[in-house]
Amino acid sequence: INVWVLNCFLLTILWVPRHPFFSGLAVALGAHIKLYTLSLLLPWTLTKQWRAVLGVIAGFSAILLLQTDFGQDWTLWQQFLGYFTQRVEKPSNYRNSSIWSFIYNFAKIPGRFTDASFFDFVPFVIAAINLLIVAWFIVRVVKREKAYSELVKASNLSRSSWNETYRSYGGSIDAISLGLLVSPSVWEHHYVLAIPIALWAIVLRRHDRLWLTGIGVFLIFCLPTFDVFPLSHHRMMGLLILIYLTSPASV
Numbered sequence: 001i002n003v004w005v006l007n008c009f010l011l012t013i014l015w016v017p018r019h020p021f022f023s024g025l026a027v028a029l030g031a032h033i034k035l036y037t038l039s040l041l042l043p044w045t046l047t048k049q050w051r052a053v054l055g056v057i058a059g060f061s062a063i064l065l066l067q068t069d070f071g072q073d074w075t076l077w078q079q080f081l082g083y084f085t086q087r088v089e090k091p092s093n094y095r096n097s098s099i100w101s102f103i104y105n106f107a108k109i110p111g112r113f114t115d116a117s118f119f120d121f122v123p124f125v126i127a128a129i130n131l132l133i134v135a136w137f138i139v140r141v142v143k144r145e146k147a148y149s150e151l152v153k154a155s156n157l158s159r160s161s162w163n164e165t166y167r168s169y170g171g172s173i174d175a176i177s178l179g180l181l182v183s184p185s186v187w188e189h190h191y192v193l194a195i196p197i198a199l200w201a202i203v204l205r206r207h208d209r210l211w212l213t214g215i216g217v218f219l220i221f222c223l224p225t226f227d228v229f230p231l232s233h234h235r236m237m238g239l240l241i242l243i244y245l246t247s248p249a250s251v
Contacts, residue, residue, distance in 0.1 A: 002192045005030050008037050009193065013172045016044075016052055017165045024055020031056075032063050036193065039179035042134070043171035046141045091184070094232040095225050098186040099133075100126050102236070105229050130182045137178045144170050144248035170248070173200045177243050181236075188225050191235050194242070201242045209245060216241035 008030030015023035030037030044052045068074050091104040103125050107118040148167040173196050180186055180193060198220065201213045219238030226232055 001033060002189055005034050005036055006193050006195065008033070009172075009176055009196065012037065012040060013169055013196065016049065016172060017168045020049055020052035021055040021058075024052040024057075025059040027052075027056045028059025028063060031060060032067075036176070036179040036183065039175040039182075040172060042137060042178065043141050043175055046138065047145060047171065094227040094229050096185055096187060097191075097233050097235040098184055099129055099181065099236070100184045102230065102233055103129070126184075133178065133181050137174055140174055140248055141171055144174075147248050169200065170246070173197055173246065174243075177239060177246075180239055186236070188235065191220055191239075194220050194235075194239060197239070197242050197246070201245045205245050212241060213245055216245065 008026045011026040012023045012030075015026065027037045027040050038056075041053065041056065043049075065071065067076055091098070091101040093101065094105065100122075104119070104122050107122050110118060144167065148164075176193055177197055180190065183190075198213075198217045201216065202210075205213050216238045219234045219241070223234055
């Protein structure tokens with residue numbers, strides 16, 4: 001399933017510079033499998049790629065109509081919403097390499113020494129952290145747009161050049177990182193989605209800080225799963241390293 005989502009991301013990244021509407025259709029297909037691909041709406045909205053956004057709306061609506069027999073059978077969606085209300089994805093599992101799991105398990109530590117319980121505050125802390133993450137990625141999009149605009153002017157390149165494609169890749173791959181960070185449940189097999197992030201980091205930093213790129217890739221793809229908190233969140237740490245390395249400042 002995660003490879004299907006990865007394929008949707010890859011189609012989106014390849015198509016958005018020249019075929020934005022079809023890129024949006026790929027996002028819509030991926031979103032009906034898992035919600036990760038909807039993270040692309042953030043950079044597309046900020047950069048006014050309306051044809052891609054229209055493709056998402058059209059594709060998502062078309063699949064929704066087919067799924068529900070043109071609005072007559074909402075069984076699948078009722079099951080989908082029920083899945084979240086039942087909290088099937090337990091944040092207590094150390095292998096759940098999400099921020100939700102990290103904060104939840106961190107809140108358990110005081111209870112080992114006192115009678116205090118901080119679990120009631122966890123949802124509010126997570127909500128605040130996710131808002132900060134979204135704000136962080138909005139700033140990244142703005143900085144990337146500014147950096148590439150200045151680069152175009154300095155090099156006398158047209159907007160239809162390879163430079164434009166390169167800019168588009170950066171925003172799209174940032175969206176994958178955003179999806180992995182804000183998701184309430186990120187298991188080890190979800191990190192197949194991080195392959196484009198790792199490749200992007202290698203491309204950007206192949207002449208400098210390649211050793212740090214190697215550490216990030218190693219933490220995500222090479223270490224096996226284990227249940228030792230907080231070391232079992234090594235994939236999330238590797239992801240943060242790659243996000244740092246692919247900062248718009250690296251342009």
